[in-house]
Amino acid sequence: MAEKSFKYIILGGGVSAGYAAREFEKQGVKPGELAIISKEAVWFSRLSTLVLCISHITLNYISRWLLMNAPRSAKGAARLPGFHVCVGSGGEPQPPEWYTEKGITLILSTEIVKADLVSKTLTSAAGDTFIYEVLIIATGSTVLRLEDFGIEGANLKNIFYLREIEDADKLVQAIGNKKDGKALVVGGGYIGLELSSALIVNNFQVSMVYPEPWCMPRLFTADMAAFYEGYYTKKGVNIIKGTVAAGFVSNDNGEVKEVKLKDGRVEEADMVVVGVGAKPLINLFKGQVEEEKGGIKFYGDNAGDSVVFGDHDPASEKPKFGTYWLKDGKVVGAFLEGGTPEENTAISNVAKVQPSASSLESLASEGLEFASKI
The missing domain is CATH 3.50.50.60 (FAD/NAD(P)-binding domain)
Incomplete structure (x- = not known):
């Protein structure tokens, strides 16, 4: 080897x-x-x-x-x-x-x-x-799979995810094999919206199910979502809100044929596409790094103690704020949001040079002035 x-x-x-x-x-x-x-x-x-x-x-x-x-x-x-x-x-x-x-x-x-x-x-x-x-x-990251939630029948044939090129290859082949079929899309985020539109163009009867009150709630307001949902509905997508897929029923070949929803409804489906998020x-x-919220914790104890400076009030019209990381008497990291090109260059120089600093308190007090002296 x-x-x-x-x-x-x-x-x-x-x-x-x-x-x-x-x-x-x-x-x-x-x-x-x-x-x-x-x-x-x-x-x-x-x-x-x-x-x-x-x-x-x-x-x-x-x-x-x-x-x-x-x-x-x-x-x-x-x-x-x-x-x-x-x-x-x-x-x-x-x-x-x-x-x-x-x-x-x-x-x-x-x-x-x-x-x-x-x-x-x-x-x-x-x-x-x-x-x-x-x-x-x-x-x-990798996709969250319905098996992760213990959903019955989640490993049946013709249940697809989209993360890698081989996933897309399988999905394209299924689209060709199930012409004019019925598809159910689980999830109302990017993947759900994208795949619903692709399936409609390929002459599928499409239903999209998600638990939120509107699609892409992390990004869209209710009004924005209403525009997209209205457009998708006009194109033939059946949007089902406020519930989730709770189980899948197979045919004699082990292929999905029905999707059982948590609210009791059952939807026919020749194929299912799932887009319910990702995990780090x-x-x-595992066991070698400190974890936080399912991912690897970084900065903080890994790079030194930190201090925030500047105006980080979200109500400010043009907030400008940053962070220094101090370890063993040296500034080992620096970050700035809302700075001018000159200020960004100064902060970048701090990260490269890693100058000495007496304390977090002095860094907080000096703020950008500290960077401008490097």
Whole structure:
């Protein structure tokens, strides 16, 4: 089994890894010092087109992908659209060739099954060992599955989730196999809205069920949601609010045929698509890191004591506030929200230089003035 060593390893092949790699390159990382390890065979700039571009708050990316994806059994054409991530704040696209040019090692199709933070080693499913000096955990999240809630029949055939490209491949194939069928979408968030529209375009009878009083309640007001719900209803989507899927009934082939709702109703379905959220993917680090709210706790005790400065009153018209992290007499981290370009540069310099500071109290008192002196 092979053993490889790197000064820096980023574990995870998502957008965070891309932005981190870009920053490493800006800071002059040397060829061969940095590696990115991902279990995916496809580099994130394409994978993220499918599952991460929804953060741009545009309700058509995923459905567009499905409609453009081969095979032609589902309406569409191209395999993946030409969409670049890690360019939201400026900068050049980062296809795989970019990493090669910068001397950054991409290690794809490699699932890490063991992480030892004490010995600073990662072990792959193939038995290869990766040794690092600094590890950046960018493993992201995985879908919440209905099995996690103990729902009866949640493992039946033709119940789909959408997180990775292979999930989309299976879904596209099912759309072709179940032409003019009935589909039930569980969840009223991004995935639910996107997939409902894609299924309608592919001539399915679509029902969408979610427990909230309106779709996307974390982002939409009631009025905003009413506009989308009205539009979807006009297109033929049957929206069912205030209840959840409580169980699934199969046919003789083990395929889902009915969905039992908690309010007692039963909906026919040839396929079900589930989008009920995600959870942090931290199994590799259980017992080795401090956890908080289901994820890895960061900053705070991990990076030193912190102090907030500035105007962080949400009622302020233009709030400007920031944080310093102090450890062993040095400012090891800094953050600023609402600053000018000059102030942002000053804060960035603090994080890079890691200057000495006498106390949290002095940092709170000086605020941005401390950064301007560096």
